[in-house]
Amino acid sequence: MTRLLSVAGYVGQSLRLxxxxxxxxxxxxxxxxRHxxxxxxxxxxxxxxxxxxRYDGRVGRCC
Structure with missing residues (x-):
């Protein structure tokens, strides 16, 4: 179970990145x-x- 939670955490982190x-x-x-x-x-x-x-203010649009 702990390993499953660890893997889920890494998957979530990867998706956010x-x-x-x-x-x-x-x-x-x-x-x-630092501050x-x-x-x-x-x-x-x-x-x-x-x-x-990331999107320079264009969240939700491609252009």
């Missing part, structure tokens, strides 16, 4: 270690910023 969304926990760890005086973005803000950066 393919969609252009880096790992939120890595972002939070980076913010805490302790700045609060990290919420997951919603993080996701939106990643989508905007």
């Amino acid at each position: 393919m969609a252009g969304v880096p790992e939120y926990s890595a972002y939070v760890a980076h913010m805490r270690s 302790p005086n700045k609060p990290p973005m919420s997951y919603q803000e993080f996701f939106q910023e990643c989508q905007t950066a």
Whole structure:
């Protein structure tokens, strides 16, 4: 069961990376270690910023 959850976690991470969304926990760890005086973005803000950066504001459209 533990192995199945581990595999599911890796699959989820891979899908997020393919969609252009880096790992939120890595972002939070980076913010805490490198920028302790700045609060990290919420997951919603993080996701939106990643989508905007990837698609240059064209979320949901190809052109």
